[in-house]
Amino acid sequence: MSSRAASSPNxxxxxxxxxxxxxxxxxxxxxxxxxxxxxxxxxxxxKGAFFHHFASKEALGVAAANNWAETTSALFAxxxxxLPADPLDRVFAYLDFRRDLVSDEIAAFTCLVxxxxxxxxxxSPAIRQACEASIFxxxxxxxxxxxxxxAAHNVHGVxxxxxxxxxxxVLQGGFIxxxxxxxxxxxxxxxxxLKAYVAMLCEVPLPQ
Amino acid sequence: MSSRAASSPNxxxxxxxxxxxxxxxxxxxxxxxxxxxxxxxxxxxxKGAFFHHFASKEALGVAAANNWAETTSALFAxxxxxLPADPLDRVFAYLDFRRDLVSDEIAAFTCLVxxxxxxxxxxSPAIRQACEASIFxxxxxxxxxxxxxxAAHNVHGVxxxxxxxxxxxVLQGGFIxxxxxxxxxxxxxxxxxLKAYVAMLCEVPLPQ
DNA sequence: GGCAAAACATACCAACCGGTTGGTATGTCG
DNA sequence: CGACATACCAACCGGTTGGTATGTTTTGCC
Numbered sequence: 001m002s003s004r005a006a007s008s009p010n011x012x013x014x015x016x017x018x019x020x021x022x023x024x025x026x027x028x029x030x031x032x033x034x035x036x037x038x039x040x041x042x043x044x045x046x047k048g049a050f051f052h053h054f055a056s057k058e059a060l061g062v063a064a065a066n067n068w069a070e071t072t073s074a075l076f077a078x079x080x081x082x083l084p085a086d087p088l089d090r091v092f093a094y095l096d097f098r099r100d101l102v103s104d105e106i107a108a109f110t111c112l113v114x115x116x117x118x119x120x121x122x123x124s125p126a127i128r129q130a131c132e133a134s135i136f137x138x139x140x141x142x143x144x145x146x147x148x149x150x151a152a153h154n155v156h157g158v159x160x161x162x163x164x165x166x167x168x169x170v171l172q173g174g175f176i177x178x179x180x181x182x183x184x185x186x187x188x189x190x191x192x193x194l195k196a197y198v199a200m201l202c203e204v205p206l207p208q
Numbered sequence: 209m210s211s212r213a214a215s216s217p218n219x220x221x222x223x224x225x226x227x228x229x230x231x232x233x234x235x236x237x238x239x240x241x242x243x244x245x246x247x248x249x250x251x252x253x254x255k256g257a258f259f260h261h262f263a264s265k266e267a268l269g270v271a272a273a274n275n276w277a278e279t280t281s282a283l284f285a286x287x288x289x290x291l292p293a294d295p296l297d298r299v300f301a302y303l304d305f306r307r308d309l310v311s312d313e314i315a316a317f318t319c320l321v322x323x324x325x326x327x328x329x330x331x332s333p334a335i336r337q338a339c340e341a342s343i344f345x346x347x348x349x350x351x352x353x354x355x356x357x358x359a360a361h362n363v364h365g366v367x368x369x370x371x372x373x374x375x376x377x378v379l380q381g382g383f384i385x386x387x388x389x390x391x392x393x394x395x396x397x398x399x400x401x402l403k404a405y406v407a408m409l410c411e412v413p414l415p416q
Numbered sequence: 417g418g419c420a421a422a423a424c425a426t427a428c429c430a431a432c433c434g435g436t437t438g439g440t441a442t443g444t445c446g
Numbered sequence: 447c448g449a450c451a452t453a454c455c456a457a458c459c460g461g462t463t464g465g466t467a468t469g470t471t472t473t474g475c476c
Contacts, residue, residue: 013423014423014424028330028331029327029328029330029331030238030240030326030327030328032238032240032241032327033240033327033331035462035463035464036463036464036465037462037463037464045424045425046424046425046426047425047426047464047465047466048423048424048425048426048427048466048468048469049423049424049425051464051465051466052422052423052424053423053424056464056465057463057464057465106329106330107330113388114326114384114388115326115327117384117387117388118238118322118323118326118327118384118387119237119238119240119241119323119326119327120237120238121314121387121388121390122236122237122314122315123236123237123241128387128388128390131388132388132389132390135384135385135388136388136389162397162401163401165385165394165397165398166378166397166398166401168381168385169378169381169382169384169385169394169398170374170377170378170381170398171381172380172381172384172385173376173377173378173379173380173381173382173384174377174381176322176325176326176343176377176380176381176384177343177373177376177377177380179325179326179329179336180321180322180325180329180336180339180340180343180344181340181344182329182336182340186373186377189370189373189374190373190374190377190378193370193371193374193405196405196409197401197404197405197408200405200408200409201404201408221453222453222454243432243433243434244433244434244435245432245433245434253454253455254454254455254456255434255435255436255455255456256436256437256453256454256455256456257453257454257455258435259434259435259436260452260453260454260455261453261454264434264435265434265435417476418475418476419474419475419476420473420474420475421472421473421474421475422471422472422473422474423470423471423472423473424469424470424471424472425468425469425470425471426467426468426469426470427466427467427468427469428465428466428467428468429464429465429466429467430463430464430465431462431463431464431465432461432462432463432464433460433461433462433463434459434460434461434462435458435459435460436457436458436459436460437456437457437458437459438455438456438457438458439454439455439456439457440453440454440455441452441453441454441455442451442452442453442454443450443451443452443453444449444450444451444452445448445449445450445451446447446448446449
């Protein structure tokens with residue numbers, strides 16, 4: 001009779017299960033092709049539960065994007081790329097971290113919000129905005145390190161936020177090449193070019 | 209009674225109209241969200257005509273990707289970036305050309321096959337392959353100029369095809385940022401970073 | 417223990433989905 | 447002229463879609 005709260009593996013609330021299932025399915029087959037029925041089956045809940053937690057499929061999309069922003073924020077906040085003392089080393093460590101996130105399974109390393117916004121940018125302003133907030137918010141989190149690195153190496157004419165957004169563009173583009181070819185290597189290759197770009201911008205030799 | 213073949217504006221065959229309508233609709237709202245009924249209405253043909261020309265919706269997707277490859281090949285083949293005598297100038301002119309293709313209307317400058325492959329890479333091998341052929345084929349067309357430019361400036365350790373693919377990744381990623389924000393400027397900004405990368409790789413000052 | 421509210425489940429619906437049907441209009445070739 | 451092919455059409459089909467109406471069960475709190 002001792003408290004066994006949160007011990008049963010299946011007894012988190014349905015909302016969290018739905019969000020997890022949505023993240024997986026949308027990454028695999030896109031937002032539109034993922035049906036509510038399928039989502040419920042994957043999450044092990046009924047349709048009644050779905051529409052108890054989300055007013056519509058679109059609301060689920062918004063929640064999934066917001067959940068993605070929180071999850072990835074936590075992942076990046078706890079990542080080891082913040083450790084180096086030199087800001088440029090932190091930038092390189094960030095890019096290495098992103099590169100090492102690329103694994104064999106394409107749906108496992110590609111970006112939920114990048115996928116979703118491609119589909120719905122013209123049809124769902126709410127989802128589009130949530131995706132925008134996730135991508136641009138993450139870019140913003142890189143600005144302090146990038147700004148410090150650029151300043152330390154006397155780089156002028158490059159705005160830190162612009163470079164941070166370019167990072168995201170390169171990563172998202174690499175994901176597309178990997179999806180088109182089925183080969184994760186292309187996502188890694190684009191990060192390598194990005195590292196070379198940063199190294200030359202700061203006039204330092206390419207690390208590693 | 210004199211021959212007036214191909215004079216009536218609406219009397220190209222339905223196939224071409226369907227391909228045009230598909231390109232537009234898929235760029236605006238994605239492949240899955242574009243229904244066959246909608247496609248037929250936009251093309252001004254009936255469903256019967258659709259399934260006369262295409263065995264399935266998936267076959268339409270493949271045909272649209274192939275049609276995209278042909279259309280864009282012709283566009284790039286006739287573009288003025290081939291004119292400069294210096295190969296590096298041709299590479300810069302290519303990037304300028306891509307930058308100038310970016311217009312106000314997002315669905316008008318983004319990439320059909322990049323959009324499609326994001327959605328169906330895991331569900332339709334046939335469409336995925338057609339998109340891959342379009343993207344990687346275009347990258348291949350850049351290899352001669354890039355190879356000559358790299359050789360002329362004694363750049364080692366960079367494979368021309370890898371750089372050509374990086375170009376495509378940056379462009380595709382820029383499209384995603386533009387879709388997420390609603391702002392075409394992000395697509396242009398990423399091309400600017402790409403030009404700077406190429407300039408530094410070849411150790412020449414950034415043109416313009 | 418009582419009780420309201422939150423958290424689910426069941427059953428159902430109208431609209432829409434991709435695809436098929438039987439048929440017609442217009443060649444075109446011998 | 448008849449035989450055959452291509453291009454196209456309106457109506458329809460079974461299944462699926464996102465969404466709802468109406469329960470029942472669990473939970474937190476007094």
